[in-house]
Amino acid sequence: MITAKMSLADIVKQYPQTIPYLNNLHLDYCCGGHMPLDESFTDGSIDLTSLINELNNIASQPVPQNKESVESIEDFEKLSVNEMLDNLEATHHVTEREMMEQIEKLLNKILIVHYQHHGAELTKIHNLFARMKAELEEHFAKEERLIFPLMRSNHHPDKETLELISELEGEHVDVGDMIKEMQELTNNFQVPADTCVTYANTFKLMKDFVEDIFVHVFKENSITFPEYAEQ
Ligand SMILES: [Fe+2]
Ligand SMILES: [Fe+2]
Structure with a gap:
């Protein structure tokens, strides 16, 4: 209830x-x-x-x-912390990196094609996405190369690891703010009537990407990190 x-x-x-x-x-x-x-x-x-x-x-x-995302979260909750970390890297990190590559190319394409009528908003969207991509790539690298390995080897959380985890949580808040900004700029990914299929595909992919980020960050913030801290 x-x-x-x-x-x-x-x-x-x-x-x-x-x-x-x-x-x-x-x-x-x-x-x-x-x-x-x-x-x-x-x-x-x-x-x-x-x-x-x-x-x-x-x-x-x-x-x-x-049904699929419900099962993915329910299955995720049953994993050990080390298995969760492997799973996050093998699923969300891989998919979102691929999606970011595709979106970057598509955004560049629609920026050029629709510059005349939608240049002002597309410039802002293109720029914000580039910043978001850079932040996320650095965040994933930090998780994969520094913090997840520490979590895997220190089964009893120490102060340093917990502080690093709260840095990650802070970065999640920053990404959330950029997503809100993106939703405002794109009017929640609503495609303008006078555009093309590529424009629509770009916005659809961006919407899917944002929704994947939400599930990813939720799993880290609300399942993996608390479970690790309780060990
Ligand atoms: Fe992650
Ligand atoms: Fe993260």
Whole structure:
């Protein structure tokens, strides 16, 4: 049962089938997402009662719409910390690196083709994506080469490793902020009417990429890192 005392991260941990609904509402369950609902939405932007009702409704449905990602999170939770780290590297790190290469090329292409009518917004999107890609590549390298190896070898977390993990969490917040900026710039990846198939494909791929990042960061922040710290 979902209540106002739970955070979005708690909700997704217990009911991963709520992810598509939260994505549609652009609610951050991964990079921020750690405050109880009744403390997060104090500005009245969200009707808390209907949000909780709808989440409970989705949580009670027998077959989730996102069956695959639900299973991926449920299976992930059963792994040991070392297996989780291997899994993160073999799945999200690989897929997201490939997606970033493709998006970079596509963005450059639509920037040139649609410069005349959409140059202003595409320049900003192209630039922000380049910064996001650089940050993420450095973040993945830091995880793979420095912090995950330390976590694998120090089964009893020491102060230094825990401090490095909180650096990673800080970087996740930065990525979350860039994603929000990207959602605003692209009007949540809505394709302008006067454009082309490549434009639509680029935005679709960017949306898929962002959703993959959300699951990836959620697994690290809300499953792997707490599990490691408790060892
Ligand atoms: Fe990662
Ligand atoms: Fe990370």
